[in-house]
Amino acid sequence: MEDEWLWGWDPTPGIVSVWAEPDGRAFVWRRVPKTGELLREDVRFRPWLLLASLEDLAHLGPRLRPESDGPARYRVTWQELEGPGALRYLVRGDDGRALTSAVLEGASRRLGQPVSHLKELGANTVLALPPEEQYLTMSGRTYFRDLAFDALRRMQFDLETTGLDPAHHRVFLVALRGPDGATETLEAQGDDDSAEADLLYHLAERVRAWDPDVIENHNLHGFDLPFLARRARHLGVSLALGRAGAPGLRHRPSARGAALGRPVPGAPPDAMRRARYTVPGREFIDTLDAVLRHDFSTRDLPGHGLKAVAKHLGLAGPEREHIPGARVYDVFRTDPARVRRYARDDVTEAGGLARLLGGAAFALARMAPRRYERLADAGPATGVLDPLLVRAYLREGAALPAHQEGDGTPHSGAALHLFATGVARRIVKADVASLYPSLMRQYRIGPKRDRLGVLLALVDRLVDQRLAAKGRARAAAPGSQERFTNEALSAAMKIVVNSAYGYLGAVGLTRFSDVHAANEVTRQGREVLGLLCRELARRGVTLLEADTDGVYFAVPEDWREADERRVVSEVAALLPPRVQLEFDGRYAAMLSHEPKNYALQPYDGPLVLRGVAFRSSRAEPFGEAFLRRALRCLLAEDIPGVREVYVATVMALRRRELPTPEVCAHVRLTKTGAQYLALRPRRRELPYEAMLASGRKEWPLGEQVRVYRAVGGRAGLLPIPEADDPGTARPLSREEDPRDYDVEYYVRLLRETFAARLVRALTPEDFRTVFDDPGQPSLFAPSLEDAKPILTVLTEPAAALEGA
Template identity: 30%
Template structure:
């Protein structure tokens, strides 16, 4: 994209003329790539249908053809999305909605996948960005159409920015794959790896094997040894643990008679480090654009490299090998346990280990970053050949909550939360903000501030001093509407608020579709499925959200802080129902908590 922008609107023309303009622009500009956020889920199906209703031929293909459509499905970790794929001849269609979810499979950092949330998370939302609520759109078109057009243009700009950030790795992967750019962008890692293997077998005119039946038994070693508010903390991790094990221990599927698998892994690793070092060199020289391109290239190699272990245990992979997959994970467990022994032998206290990363409290005589780095290097030097431990950061304090759930406070005052128990995307925005702000106060041991935070949110709920975005929730549909009705009728499931909303409003939903809703009315029924409303139904001038329900939700979020206080202190801290004003006097924070699984003793 070279910065060209144009807004098409129907203020001076009919809808049919507007759609004809759109088709003409696409044919005139003749783009190689068409991008959009949820373009498969909304934009293309909607435009296609409006063209049909207005007797406009939807000829977006480079040869003037109408897009070919067919049902498709894409999976992101535990989530599966059904959608209609649009194949536009001569052009690549890229959905940034998919790119964002693909990024978050490994990062698990995004609170949601909508355009506005993603743009804010990645820092590409402009300071003066125009925001419009769904229920304002119709009225704005009549009263202030320019604001609506500004809003639409900002949507496009954010989509372009997200694509620039997230599509680079797929672009470079396309140069390696027997797929188009569009196919690569919506194809999972396992399919990419298999394509590389099959291509070499076809080139060598060698028969392909059948997939192995069975299952994988061993997994990564993950354990929490200390919980509570701890510090100072050092984070170290094994650089490319599983790929390093596969190379060092000569891992190869037994069905890979040509031994293409280890060769691909070695070549990709060499190419990645070459691109990574070149990126750093150009960054130092001030060649930012070239450095970014090289960084995207090394990231694309990393995606495939890290997925090669997973492919070994992929049930449908024709070169899978469960035995070799188990050998990788059991070797990884041994390396993790050796890391623990070596750091403990040097006076460190282990907080948590998670497959290839370790969080620990260094011995008291080690206080500077240089000394911490030397400690990590000392342990790295005694690890098996091919295994390197890297120093990945230092933190003033940490809240160790559960496995893979923690908060880290950096020395510059910034805080990072990790884990679905702390940053669950399915929860309300106000709950995520309450937990984030509350943990920041807990790390600072600001008991009064934590109480004030609770009181502030409770008052905002009671007085309706918030917006629909604060308390609405977005849920994905895990089955079709027909399947839901059948399961309810047969007693296989209870009624669901989201499906009941779809039935009431006549929304035709598919697996993977998302509905944003809130709970209206009053009272604390066991099931609020009849009280669900979509976010665009919320009347801002006469709020009807169920304040009792959301006060209960606030109290549920408060339970995250229960392990850090005595029961009576917790009750006083998260309450406004006292005769006397709150005082932090006498309330103590429990600094270390016994881990029942590992047998660590509770310390104060």
């Protein structure tokens, strides 16, 4: 039973895409695992809704019948589910639109006013899923059963455009990478609309000829598909990219995606609907989603753009072509071969990135009753756990509870202790593997309203099967398909398991949330963390930071790695049986700045930065570059070196040697022009002043801009980063770069913001000396030759953990 809850129950292998229509038609594409042959099944299903009451269908009279009477044409059937849940009536019809219309008509009569959408009735009254999810939930089918990731036919495409605005710019080249890994480019044979239209027709022809199951690219939903859709609409081109149905791209709701220009019901007037594009028979996968998910857990990426990530992960070759985004079209007109190489490198890296980081979403699609492309950008709680729980309850014929807002009890939150700040040496990280899910299992803590115990059963199953998958991965040959598959399974299971505690605490957002259960898990976690820290301290280590992910501590100078591992093993043996403490790494030095904000210097390898104090998408690049150089010196106990880095950065600013993009902040606009103008008399903000100064009074919510403070207090604006590399500063030529930034403002910013991240590592006197203005040197500045970093113990473990 638990395996059915987790994996579904229909054994159909090789499903690569599902498309369903509201009228009860479903199209299922399957790839035969052994031969690779593609099959299509056209099946019928009965669209359904979950209702709290049959009152809004009473007007149907004899057309409303119990499910036990059997389905009949033009009839709506109902089944009362068991148990105390609020959503207890499963109603089915021949056509989903007709079923929805019947409910809306009844609701309008009951309320005495027009009701035009099921959402107006509220989540406690009705549950309506997209047609594909209705079909998958009731059939017990899932994607990719018995199919390896490499058995998918995958292609990548990337647009090269004359600019970033599809209203005024056009596509001049498309790079393609086929399922066999070969790359090519398609190019517009001219500068007019007909040439671009021909290019888009050829792109659609290539998609049909290669017939991929999956189409991938980096920032696919943020740029390529919206740009392509807009240009196709302008040119009158029907984009036949799907495997069935009318040509053209369809919309699906999404938190991130293209703004549709229509308001969101119940949201502020300026909030626009957002959507992603989709087509029948193929899945659109944006590797930016995988990058964001990866960086959320590892926090080790230098940025989220394709080129930065590909280089960091070793996917970029030594001959990789680089062209500043603003100059691609200009370069193409003089050196088209160079742009072709550049574009082919893009799709090659996108394909490599999709395989390297996409395994978790692929594995999630084997579990949850959702389209693969939706799971690739879904959050693990509402996007994965909720569909699994709904499917399990309906499989058992059990009523579902309504969302509850809670009784006002606050969620107590996770435990976090900062024991010391400054620089410590000989660091050990002891990792607590999935602490909160382990405590849920250990003490059988689950949501009170989950009367079937599905959430705990899923966590139990996932933890056990994850360990088995990790074992199979370790036993498989490096680089083999078996290792890749099992590593992907392990990663997917970890995502879901670690979201279980957050699911409990998300009051009002998740169907089975239970703040009291979440707080009990938190209480048990504090006790375990307290025991762990006290026992480590008793063994002579210096605690630095502890939270639910693990503990950082410094060990005595004469300890060796064997001593470090022994202490972790001793303490691990004292913890509850299902709580696993593991030796997770050792480092030469650490700067502890604030809770969850620190820098680590491995014994061998690059600097590791954690937390927004050291890594932020909004931070000016010159400041982060200064921090990296200064931290390397600091953690090597080279205080004069920190001074040299600071002086060099100040002088580079004052000589205007730094390009303007290095001092720009990357900002997402959260106010419309009208909203800002209304607030402007009371408070002026640099990003919006920059927009106004550039002549713009309106802009879409969420637009990203690069802004800086120019001389005279003016607000400066630079072009946004290239479309496929959000968050990365675009290089400008010396002629394009105004370099009119306010030098002294950025010198102050360097000292008061970036250098301030090192204040806890130095004595006040040394800090003043290191960051003294090089333009006004003191005649009596103390020597830094004997200066050393400091470590300040904030509180003893016994005091910090009292009552934990």
